[in-house]
Amino acid sequence: MLTNRTVLFYLQSLITIISMVIIGLILVPDFTEQVSANLLKVTIAPFPSISLLIFLLFVFNKIIRDLDDKVYSLSEIVIGSAIVVIISALIFLGTGLTLAVLQSIDKKIFLFSIFLGMIIFSLFRASNLYTMALITGLSEGIILYIIFRY
Amino acid sequence: MTKTLARGLVIILLIPYSLLLFEFLAKDVTVRNIIKVFASVFGPVPLAIFFAYLFVATGSFVKKRDESTLSVFASFNYLLVTLLATTLFLYFFEAFIYKEFSDSVVPIFLNSLVLVMYIANILLTKSIQVIAILSGISMGISIHVLFIT
Numbered sequence: 640m641l642t643n644r645t646v647l648f649y650l651q652s653l654i655t656i657i658s659m660v661i662i663g664l665i666l667v668p669d670f671t672e673q674v675s676a677n678l679l680k681v682t683i684a685p686f687p688s689i690s691l692l693i694f695l696l697f698v699f700n701k702i703i704r705d706l707d708d709k710v711y712s713l714s715e716i717v718i719g720s721a722i723v724v725i726i727s728a729l730i731f732l733g734t735g736l737t738l739a740v741l742q743s744i745d746k747k748i749f750l751f752s753i754f755l756g757m758i759i760f761s762l763f764r765a766s767n768l769y770t771m772a773l774i775t776g777l778s779e780g781i782i783l784y785i786i787f788r789y
Numbered sequence: 790m791t792k793t794l795a796r797g798l799v800i801i802l803l804i805p806y807s808l809l810l811f812e813f814l815a816k817d818v819t820v821r822n823i824i825k826v827f828a829s830v831f832g833p834v835p836l837a838i839f840f841a842y843l844f845v846a847t848g849s850f851v852k853k854r855d856e857s858t859l860s861v862f863a864s865f866n867y868l869l870v871t872l873l874a875t876t877l878f879l880y881f882f883e884a885f886i887y888k889e890f891s892d893s894v895v896p897i898f899l900n901s902l903v904l905v906m907y908i909a910n911i912l913l914t915k916s917i918q919v920i921a922i923l924s925g926i927s928m929g930i931s932i933h934v935l936f937i938t
Contacts (some may be wrong), residue, residue: 647842654835665824710846723839768842775839782835785828786898789821 644706648766652758655778662781663751665789666738673744680745685752692756696763705767719772726776727783734784799907802924805931806900812935813894829898833905844913864921871925872932879933891938896930903927 664670674681711719741747754777761770813826883890890896903923910919 644842644845647838647845651835651838651842654838661824661828665821708846711843716843719839719843723836771839771842775835778835779832782828782832786825786832786894789825 644708648706648771649762651771651774651778652762655758655774655781656755658778658781659751659754662734662785663747665785667744667747670744677743677745680743681748684745684748687749688752688756691753692760695760699764702763703765703767711768715768719768722769722772723776723779726773727780730777730780731783731787734781735788799904799911802900802904802907802927805927805935806897806904809897809900809931809934813897816892825894826897829894830901832898833902836902837905837909840909841912859917864917867918867921868925868928871922872929875926875929876933876937879929880937883933883938891934896934899930900927903930 667673737750738747741750758774758777761774810826810830814822816822879890887895903926907920907923910916910923
């Protein structure tokens with residue numbers, strides 16, 4: 640049964656990654672043609688995010704892992720819910736804008752890998768209520784975009 | 790409230806839900822529609838996981854309520870008032886603000902949200918008033934989409 644906060648955190652990250660992959664695939668209809676057209680740029684595109692992630696993982700060697708069985712106070716709950724609402728609204732409004740600005744496939748892959756790196760960083764180094772709220776807002780904003788705008 | 794009754798309520802709620810799904814997909818089965826239905830069905834799951842994360846701790850301030858003295862008449866009043874209010878609100882909402890409400894995938898999303906709140910209510914508080922209100926909302930959405938428009 641899902642009563643462990645660690646399991647819930649990992650499940651939420653998995654759902655967010657799946658929703659990001661789905662929105663990437665449906666919003667780039669001619670994916671294979673674009674990838675084969677500029678293969679070199681697509682290969683290079685995730686590398687800045689990977690190197691940044693490795694650097695951050697080495698620098699922040701203190702692990703914040705606050706997933707034990709603790710009762711949150713009312714202010715923490717309100718702040719977490721507010722983060723979810725704000726990030727959802729930002730993703731919901733910003734996805735269309737970003738897709739209009741970034742036309743080529745390599746820039747989209749760069750942005751995608753930055754978000755992926757953020758999720759992996761929060762999994763390995765800083766996993767508490769606020770990063771959970773951030774990941775929830777990300778996936779919820781993407782799902783709301785698919786429902787209302789796509 | 791027994792566990793069997795709670796399961797039965799969720800199964801009963803699934804019937805208008807599946808009717809809405811069929812109504813939306815019967816118009817045009819394309820990849821776009823299937824993705825939209827998939828997103829609207831599984832849309833509230835991240836929210837549900839977040840609330841489970843918030844209130845999973847033992848001794849959380851959300852407590853099980855004792856409503857053994859609540860009468861059946863009062864519960865039915867809750868149900869009927871919520872049903873009427875939802876139907877009226879959706880009628881004016883569709884007439885004036887969002888004209889494609891019944892043709893879009895939003896009712897399925899709202900019903901999915903209601904289902905998730907049902908499960909959260911059964912797991913956390915087991916309150917009969919909340920179940921009456923949620924049933925009223927779900928029935929109001931279904932009646933509006935299937936019969937009024």
